[in-house]
Amino acid sequence: MDIKVSRTEKSRLNVVDYDHLGFGKIFSDHMFSLEYSGGRWHDPSITPYGEMCVQPSLSALHYGQAVFEGIKAFYSKDGSVNVFRADKHHDRFNRSCERLCIPKISWEDFWDALYALVRLDHEWVPKKRGCSLYIRPFVFASDPFLGVKVSDTYRFMLITSPVGAYYSGGPVRLLTAPEYVRAFRGGLGCAKTPANYAASLMPAEVARKKGFSQILWLDGLEGKYLEEVGTMNIFAVIDGKLITPSLEGTILDGVTRDSAIKIARDLGVVVEERRLSIDELVSASKEGLLEEVFGTGTAAVITPVEEISHKGVTIKIDGKKERRLSQMLYDEITGIQYGLKQDRFGWIRKV
């Protein structure tokens, strides 16, 4: 891909406070764009990060035909930049695109774009452990048209953001929302698309006002089985076994979820991908068999859950077993990401 590059005249890097990054608030100097029209992708460019012109009738703004990804790049101890599982994210990006009728992007174009942007802004990759460069690929329908139909034109973009921890407050408290549903089978639940987030905002706001970090979504049919947390997949350790909801079309096929499963199996842990009901969690907790609950996601990495509240019943996960498995998974995953542990699964690509 022949990318037209116009560099910024003045980098903003020197004004960034790398000790207080937060999540997704600061953007690096450049952005990547690729246009789709006439049945093909064309005009790849890198330009200074900043405002862009779109029509008020831009169809993605009205009907939500859009898809995104979230990938992380890490400063490795050998001074290079490690991008984590970009091929798996690209795979899911195209699967999401398929569900939203958006034309796919080849691996070559996807990686060329990511490589060129991260390379140009490599100085933005935080050097501190626990911090990383969050890469946000996204694509949106760009027809200036108010009729409801599949758009003929699209823009694919990449922006990057130096980030710290997503949940800076440590273990999180989750609330179920029996009166709301995130996704039904046959819907958009397994696509990384804005509509799923739109559906989750109001219940999440209610949860936040009650002092919880997020909603723990239950299945839409029976309101019984755990689904995910909306930004994270969910895992429970019951009696030494690692259990996570199976992929049945309503939850996201998380890259961190997959990494956690592969590492756990590699370490000899029994992993079960199956339906897991809230009742099972409650009874495991009563019997003292609920050892850990945690969420997984690119932004949140491995985030311990200390409490789940469901219809007035509170499940406390006190972590008295020192959150052994989640800590081990966190150490393994971040060890590979920062180049401190051997990349034995071939998950790292260097920039």
Ligand SMILES: *Cc1c(COP(=O)(O)O)cnc(C)c1O
């Ligand atoms: C991105 C996302 C996750 C986490 O997936 P990762 O690939 O691990 O980052 C989980 N649930 C939803 C709805 C998401 O959008």
